[in-house]
Each structure stands twice: as C-alpha cells, then as structure tokens.
Amino acid sequence: MSEAVIQVQGLTTRFGATVVHRGLDLEVRRGEILGVVGGSGTGKSVLLRACIGLVRPVAGEVRLFGERLDGPAGDALRRRFGVLFQNGALFSSLTVAENVAFPLVEHLGLPRPEALELARARLALAGFPLEAAERYPKALSGGMVKRAALARALALEPELLFLDEPTAGLDPITAGAFDRLVVTLRDALGLTVFLVTHDLDTLYAACDRVAVLARGRVLVADTLARVRDTDDPWIREYFHGPRGRAAAAAQR
Amino acid sequence: MAQSQPTAPASSPGRRDDFLEVRRRADGGAVLVLRGAWVTARWRELPRALPVAAETVAALDIAQLTALDSAGASRLAALLGAQRLQALAAALPAERRALLERVAASLAAAGSPPAPAPRDLFAPLVALGRTTSRGLAHLRLLVGFLGLVLVRLGIALLTPHRLRLTATVHQMQAAGLEAVPIVTLLSFLVGAVVAFLGATVLQVFGAGIYTVDLVAYSFLREFGVLLAAILLAGRTASSFAAQLGTMKVNEEIDALETLGLDPVEVLVIPRVVALLVVFPLLSFLAMAAGLAGGAAVALVELAVSPARFLAIVEEVPVRHFWVGMGKAPLFAFTIALIGCLEGFKVTGSASSVGDRTTSAVVQAIFFVILFDALAALFCMEMGW
Ligand SMILES: Nc1ncnc2c1ncn2[C@@H]1O[C@H](COP(=O)(O)OP(=O)(O)O)[C@@H](O)[C@H]1O
Numbered sequence: 001m002s003e004a005v006i007q008v009q010g011l012t013t014r015f016g017a018t019v020v021h022r023g024l025d026l027e028v029r030r031g032e033i034l035g036v037v038g039g040s041g042t043g044k045s046v047l048l049r050a051c052i053g054l055v056r057p058v059a060g061e062v063r064l065f066g067e068r069l070d071g072p073a074g075d076a077l078r079r080r081f082g083v084l085f086q087n088g089a090l091f092s093s094l095t096v097a098e099n100v101a102f103p104l105v106e107h108l109g110l111p112r113p114e115a116l117e118l119a120r121a122r123l124a125l126a127g128f129p130l131e132a133a134e135r136y137p138k139a140l141s142g143g144m145v146k147r148a149a150l151a152r153a154l155a156l157e158p159e160l161l162f163l164d165e166p167t168a169g170l171d172p173i174t175a176g177a178f179d180r181l182v183v184t185l186r187d188a189l190g191l192t193v194f195l196v197t198h199d200l201d202t203l204y205a206a207c208d209r210v211a212v213l214a215r216g217r218v219l220v221a222d223t224l225a226r227v228r229d230t231d232d233p234w235i236r237e238y239f240h241g242p243r244g245r246a247a248a249a250a251q252r
Numbered sequence: 253m254a255q256s257q258p259t260a261p262a263s264s265p266g267r268r269d270d271f272l273e274v275r276r277r278a279d280g281g282a283v284l285v286l287r288g289a290w291v292t293a294r295w296r297e298l299p300r301a302l303p304v305a306a307e308t309v310a311a312l313d314i315a316q317l318t319a320l321d322s323a324g325a326s327r328l329a330a331l332l333g334a335q336r337l338q339a340l341a342a343a344l345p346a347e348r349r350a351l352l353e354r355v356a357a358s359l360a361a362a363g364s365p366p367a368p369a370p371r372d373l374f375a376p377l378v379a380l381g382r383t384t385s386r387g388l389a390h391l392r393l394l395v396g397f398l399g400l401v402l403v404r405l406g407i408a409l410l411t412p413h414r415l416r417l418t419a420t421v422h423q424m425q426a427a428g429l430e431a432v433p434i435v436t437l438l439s440f441l442v443g444a445v446v447a448f449l450g451a452t453v454l455q456v457f458g459a460g461i462y463t464v465d466l467v468a469y470s471f472l473r474e475f476g477v478l479l480a481a482i483l484l485a486g487r488t489a490s491s492f493a494a495q496l497g498t499m500k501v502n503e504e505i506d507a508l509e510t511l512g513l514d515p516v517e518v519l520v521i522p523r524v525v526a527l528l529v530v531f532p533l534l535s536f537l538a539m540a541a542g543l544a545g546g547a548a549v550a551l552v553e554l555a556v557s558p559a560r561f562l563a564i565v566e567e568v569p570v571r572h573f574w575v576g577m578g579k580a581p582l583f584a585f586t587i588a589l590i591g592c593l594e595g596f597k598v599t600g601s602a603s604s605v606g607d608r609t610t611s612a613v614v615q616a617i618f619f620v621i622l623f624d625a626l627a628a629l630f631c632m633e634m635g636w
C-alpha cells in the first residue's frame with residue numbers, strides 16, 4: 001500500500017476565539033490527487049497553511065514525508081513541496097521568468113542565465129506561452145498567472161504540490177485545461193497533490209479522493225463515488241444540488 | 253545495505269562525458285547512452301551539446317540512467333529537439349516515457365521566447381530624452397490635476413452639502429491632530445538651536461538680547477510654516493500616495509468610477525480641505541513651539557525672563573506673522589495635491605506604490621522649499 005506523504009493528526013487551529021479545526025485527521029498518499037472541499041470559511045485555506053507551516057497549530061501535528069516542518073529537517077522539507085497560492089502571489093517587481101528563476105538562484109545557486117533557461121523549461125511544462133515570459137505579472141491574464149505560479153511552485157522539482165483553489169476565477173475552458181494539466185503533471189512527474197477547490201468539475205476531472213471539511217473536522221475522505229453517497233446534509237446539498245448534478249452529468 | 257553493493261563505475265560528478273556517450277549500432281545508427289542523474293541539482297553539469305548530429309541519433313539507452321526529472325528532460329529536449337525526443341521516447345518504458353513526452357510536447361507547444369533587443373549605442377541619449385519628456389509630461393499632468401482639483405474644490409465650496417464631512421474630519425485627525433506631538437517637539441528643538449546659534453554669535457558683539465528677535469523673525473516669517481510643511485510632506489504626502497496607490501492596485505478607484513462617483517470629489521477634495529484647515533493651525537503651533545524653544549534657551553543662556561522675551565516678541569511688527577501664515581494654504585495645497593496625484597499614478601504593482609510614495613515626498617519637499625524661496629524673494633522686493 002502506498003505510504004502517506006501528508007499526515008495530519010488531531011490538528012486544532014484557532015484565531016483568537018474562533019476555533020477553525022477541532023482535532024482534524026487527514027492522510028494524503030503518495031501519487032494521489034486529494035481534493036479538499038467544504039463551504040466557504042470552513043478552514044480549507046487554513047488547513048493548507050497549517051500543512052506548509054504558515055499557521056501554527058494549537059494542538060496536534062502535521063507530518064510531511066514523516067517529518068515535522070518545525071523539526072530539524074524543516075529546511076530540507078521545504079524544498080520538497082511547492083505551493084500555488086490562491087491569487088498566484090507572483091512577485092510583482094519581477095518578470096514571469098525571473099519569478100520562476102528566483103528559487104533556482106536562491107536555493108540551487110544557479111547563475112542568472114542558467115536559472116532563466118531552466119525557468120523557461122518549467123514555464124513550458126506548466127503550459128505558459130514563452131513569448132510572454134518577459135512580462136510583468138500585472139500584464140498577465142488570470143489563467144496565465146495561475147500557470148506562471150504553478151511553474152514557480154514546480155521550480156525546485158517538488159514531490160508534493162499544494163494548490164489553493166487553482167481554478168477559481170478562471171473561465172470554464174481555461175479551468176478545464178488547468179485540471180488536465182494538473183493530472184498530466186502528476187502522471188509525468190510522479191507528484192502528490194493537495195488540492196483545495198470549490199469547483200465540482202475539478203473534483204470530477206482531477207481528483208482521486210475527496211476530503212470534505214465541515215465543523216472543524218474531515219467528515220469523510222474517500223473516492224468521489226463513496227463521498228457522494230455519504231449521508232450528510234451539506235454533502236447532499238453540494239453534490240446533489242443543481243450544480244453538482246450538472247457537473248456529474250458533464251462527466252458522463 | 254547500500255554499502256554492501258559494489259560502487260558504480262567511476263562517476264565523478266564534474267565530468268561532462270559521464271552523462272552521455274554515443275555507441276554505434278551494427279546498422280550504423282547512433283545510440284545515445286544516458287548515465288547518472290539528469291536532475292535539477294545537476295543542471296549546470298548536464299551536457300550542452302551532442303557529440304553527433306541530433307538527426308543521426310536512432311535510439312536512447314537509459315539502462316544506466318539513475319534519475320531523471322523535468323529539468324533533465326528539458327535539457328534532453330534542447331539537445332535533441334522536441335520532435336526528435338518525442339519520437340525516441342516512444343520506445344522507452346512507460347514511466348520514463350510519460351515525463352519525456354510531456355516535456356517535449358510542452359516545449360513544442362510553448363513557442364520560443366522573444367529575441368533580446370539589440371544593443372543600442374545611443375541608449376544613454378535615448379534615456380536622457382525619455383527622462384526629459386517624462387518630466388515635461390509630468391508637469392503637464394500636475395498642472396492639469398491642479399486645474400481639475402481647483403474646479404472640484406470650487407464646486408464643493410459652492411455646494412457645501414456635497415463635501416464629505418466624515419472623510420474630511422477623519423483626514424484632519426490623521427494629518428493634523430496626530431501630527432501635533434512631532435511638529436511641536438521638532439519646532440521646539442529647532443527654536444532652541446536657532447537661539448543657541450544667535451546667543452553664541454551675537455554675544456561676541458554684546459548684542460545677545462537680539463537673539464530674541466532672531467528667533468521671533470525666523471519663526472514667524474519662515475521656520476514655523478516651513479518646518480510644519482516639511483514634516484507634513486514626509487508624513488502626509490507619503491500616506492496620501494500610499495493610500496490612493498493601494499486603492500488603485502485593488503481597482504477600488506475603478507470601482508468608484510463605475511459606481512458613478514468622481515474619485516477626485518470622493519478622495520481628493522476631503523484631503524485637500526482637511527490640509528487647508530489643519531495646516532495653518534499646525535504652522536501656528538510650530539511658530540509657538542519654536543518661540544518656546546528660543547525662550548527656554550534665552551532664559552538659560554542669556555538670563556532673559558520669559559516675560560521680557562514675550563515683551564520683545566510683541567514689538568515685532570505683526571506683518572511678519574502674516575507673511576508666514578500667508579504661505580500656509582499654498583503649502584497645504586501643494587502637499588495634498590502632489591500626494592494625491594502620485595497615488596493616482598500608481599500602476600498596479602507593490603513596487604510602483606513604493607516608487608510613487610517616495611516620489612511624492614521628494615516632490616512635495618522640493619516644491620515647498622522652491623515656493624518658500626520664491627515667496628522670500630517676492631516679499632523682499634515688496635519690502636514686506
Ligand atoms: N489570519 C486570520 N485571522 C483571523 N481569522 C482567520 C485568519 N485566517 C482565517 N481566519 C478564519 O478562519 C476561518 C477559515 O478560513 P479559510 O481557511 O480561509 O476558509 P476557506 O475554507 O474558505 O478557505 C474563517 O472563519 C476565517 O475568518
């Protein structure tokens with residue numbers, strides 16, 4: 001059986017008086033694309049940020065590849081995953097190519113020209129049109145920002161990829177292409193993907209398993225077919241509401 | 253268990269030919285033998301050229317390849333050409349093929365980067381011309397903005413119900429009330445310094461008592477309003493530029509316009525009015541604080557009692573006070589105008605907000621001192 005790349009155990013997070021997670025458990029296995037869904041404000045982004053060490057849990061722990069990020073192996077661990085933030089978080093003072101080259105220069109000590117060359121290869125891999133590689137982020141469309149940010153997340157050849165609502169704000173065609181891109185990259189690079197999404201189509205097109213977040217816990221984490229048949233009011237509303245039925249129909 | 257295995261034949265990481273070798277097949281075709289780890293961490297050592305022409309390569313041998321990632325695959329694609337690599341990869345085992353085909357396909361689809369612009373001998377001259385014409389364009393923009401704000405200000409004053417009172421009062425608090433401590437403290441200190449200088453120089457001539465006049469004239473005419481203006485240029489012009497610039501980045505200003513609201517009326521007029529009201533007050537405060545600083549030094553150094561100090565100050569003709577105060581509205585308007593205009597000039601990135609904020613402070617201080625010098629010349633010629 002494939003090993004767990006992410007292990008979340010008993011995670012409790014809190015902002016002031018707001019408790020976001022109460023003893024949340026979750027496991028992501030090597031090579032799978034796990035979709036994390038839940039209503040707005042149920043703590044999907046916070047869970048992602050807890051996994052990558054940006055939010056400190058009040059209780060419980062997160063292990064990546066069996067190690068804790070705040071342990072001695074932390075810095076080495078950080079290079080083994082890449083993150084695509086919800087709004088891309090491209091550095092606005094650098095061109096797209098420089099954005100991707102930045103971690104290569106910083107972490108691998110590559111000289112600038114070689115880092116830029118490798119950056120262009122990464123951009124191509126993420127499906128970014130290279131004639132736009134010298135542009136600044138503000139001159140990019142939404143879909144291009146996501147692809148550029150994905151290329152930067154892939155810069156150090158990570159084994160694990162975190163994506164926060166990668167298709168939010170994209171048109172359905174661009175979003176569909178992005179879903180397929182994630183699957184192809186997973187197959188080609190052997191990635192493990194933690195994918196937060198609102199997009200039902202993404203769940204159907206890209207995810208191997210789905211975890212549903214509600215009331216501070218993971219209600220269920222299983223294949224889409226099993227999750228859909230779980231008896232819970234929110235899940236029923238989500239998967240069997242008009243949009244859920246449309247997405248399911250589109251998949252057949 | 254790894255140690256018990258015989259080590260792989262000499263594979264020192266530095267040598268290029270460790271990664272690549274060409275073997276001839278019986279039918280004359282070239283087989284490219286790949287070795288070692290073709291990965292991101294070894295990017296600089298990966299070969300940059302093939303020993304044979306790419307078209308003659310008939311097959312890939314990856315039996316000795318220990319690792320391959322997308323960086324290694326894209327170097328292979330660069331060596332062989334994307335199409336050739338795709339064709340050669342078809343004969344490989346599935347797990348390597350997926351990566352090679354994906355990389356080759358993506359490189360073929362991504363097109364080529366734009367060619368770098370040729371070097372231009374006249375580049376410095378061109379840059380100078382650009383800077384000059386940008387400066388002129390900025391001046392035109394500034395004058396245009398001045399006209400726009402004056403018109404809107406006129407409308408706002410004629411129809412006072414359109415003045416946004418809450419916003420104006422908020423700006424008064426932020427730019428005026430909250431600046432009181434710093435303006436008072438710095439003016440007091442500068443007043444003390446001027447008095448020290450005066451006492452040192454004038455006492456030599458036995459005219460130490462004129463130190464009081466020195467402090468009074470300089471603070472009433474010049475330093476009170478100038479110090480307040482420089483502090484506000486640093487404090488308020490920058491904050492106006494950063495506030496409006498951030499709103500521009502967030503498309504809030506576009507949103508205002510689409511809601512049928514005029515950004516100048518909503519954002520600029522309250523700031524201008526607030527500064528026009530609080531700046532003269534701050535200038536007055538700066539004058540008073542400067543005089544107090546002078547009085548303190550006069551008491552300690554010259555044994556001039558505060559009552560005597562005040563009596564001498566009262567003999568200074570009041571027009572000097574009005575010359576100083578007369579400049580206050582001009583400075584207030586300049587600071588508010590430049591801060592807001594620079595904010596509107598932000599173009600969408602975080603560094604642009606920083607650039608415009610810096611520019612707002614530099615310009616505001618420049619214009620304040622320029623106007624002050626012009627006003628000093630004018631008043632001297634007029635005999636005021
Ligand atoms: N930095 C923060 N400070 C305070 N509360 C926060 C912070 N970040 C998130 N929250 C709260 O945590 C909850 C979960 O947020 P989030 O994970 O962003 O939701 P979503 O599932 O929509 O991504 C929300 O109620 C939000 O208000």
Ligand SMILES: [Mg+2]
Pocket residue numbers: 044045086
């Ligand atoms: Mg979120």
